[in-house]
Amino acid sequence: MLLQEILEHNDQFVAKKEYVPYETTKxxxxxxxxxxxxxxxxxxxxxxxxxxxxxxxxxxxxxxxxxxxxxxxxxxxxxxxxxxxxxxxxxxxxxxxxxxxQSNPQGTLQKMVDRGVTSPMVLSAIEYAGVDLHKWLFGFDxxxxxxxxxxxxxxxxxxxxxxxxxxxxxxxxxxxxxxxxxxxxxxxxxxxxxxxxx
Ligand SMILES: [Zn+2]
Structure with missing residues (x-):
């Protein structure tokens, strides 16, 4: 498990004072x-x-x-x-x-539907409520x-x-x-x- 690996490493990191080279101010x-x-x-x-x-x-x-x-x-x-x-x-x-x-908001929305997280009907309802999901997910050209x-x-x-x-x-x-x-x-x-x- 990733969390377990991280925590085991973290124990060593702190115990061996590997943080010392990184000490600084905010x-x-x-x-x-x-x-x-x-x-x-x-x-x-x-x-x-x-x-x-x-x-x-x-x-x-x-x-x-x-x-x-x-x-x-x-x-x-x-x-x-x-x-x-x-x-x-x-x-x-x-x-x-x-x-x-050139991200693909439609593809991302489809993946949500495919994973059973949402349905086209719910997505339509969200859009109808004024949230432009395509615009929200789109990056840039x-x-x-x-x-x-x-x-x-x-x-x-x-x-x-x-x-x-x-x-x-x-x-x-x-x-x-x-x-x-x-x-x-x-x-x-x-x-x-x-x-x-x-
Ligand atoms: Zn990037």
């Missing part, structure tokens, strides 16, 4: 917050590819690394990181080959568009300070190579120029 040393995808390939690769170590950053993850609601839990975590945990830069990092890219939109959402959020750079990047889940989609520093410089010209 304030992120690099003063950054990262929003990324829960993809299993990124568990170790993402921090290694960015040179992030325990204590360096706040890392928020979900399916697709998307911010689906301006006042949802991801945004709440970003706002908390900024105001309570000294984060001064925001990194939105999507990845190639993401499962949420294109990772670059998604990163750009999420970056804009955070940058223009009414509760995010205007002097915080919001970067958008895409990572290769195999090599860890990063490509910059949105350079938050350039966006900041542009908005300062714009203000001065007004």
């Amino acid at each position: 304030m992120p040393q690099k003063r950054m917050v990262v929003v990324s995808c829960m993809d299993a390939r990124l568990i170790e690769l993402l921090p290694k590819a960015l040179d992030i170590h325990n204590g360096d950053a706040k890392i928020i993850k979900n399916a697709g690394g998307t911010i689906s609601h301006a006042f949802g839990s991801i945004m709440r975590s970003i706002v908390t990181s900024v105001y309570e945990l000294n984060a001064e830069e925001i990194y939105i990092i999507g990845h190639h080959g993401c499962g949420m890219s 294109d990772v670059v568009d998604s990163i750009t939109a999420n970056t804009e959402l955070v940058r223009n959020h009414p509760l995010i300070p205007k002097d915080i750079p919001v970067h958008g990047l895409v990572i290769d889940p195999q090599t860890g190579k990063l490509d910059v989609i949105v350079d938050g520093y350039k966006d900041l410089a542009r908005s300062v120029e714009l203000e001065q010209s007004l």
Whole structure:
């Protein structure tokens, strides 16, 4: 059983004080917050590819690394990181080959029906009650568009300070190579120029 394995390992981990190399504080040393995808390939690769170590950053993850609601839990975590945990830069990092890219809500709903969890009738009733299940389950068409939109959402959020750079990047889940989609520093410089010209 997986839980049993985990607990046995955990006993050893604590007993042998293997936690010592990871001791740090809750304030992120690099003063950054990262929003990324829960993809299993990124568990170790993402921090290694960015040179992030325990204590360096706040890392928020979900399916697709998307911010689906301006006042949802991801945004709440970003706002908390900024105001309570000294984060001064925001990194939105999507990845190639993401499962949420061109995801298939209809297929997912069908799997729920096939497992006997629900029925087409119940799904219709939920939709009728105003919940768009297809929209809820859908990720995005294109990772670059998604990163750009999420970056804009955070940058223009009414509760995010205007002097915080919001970067958008895409990572290769195999090599860890990063490509910059949105350079938050350039966006900041542009908005300062714009203000001065007004
Ligand atoms: Zn993903």
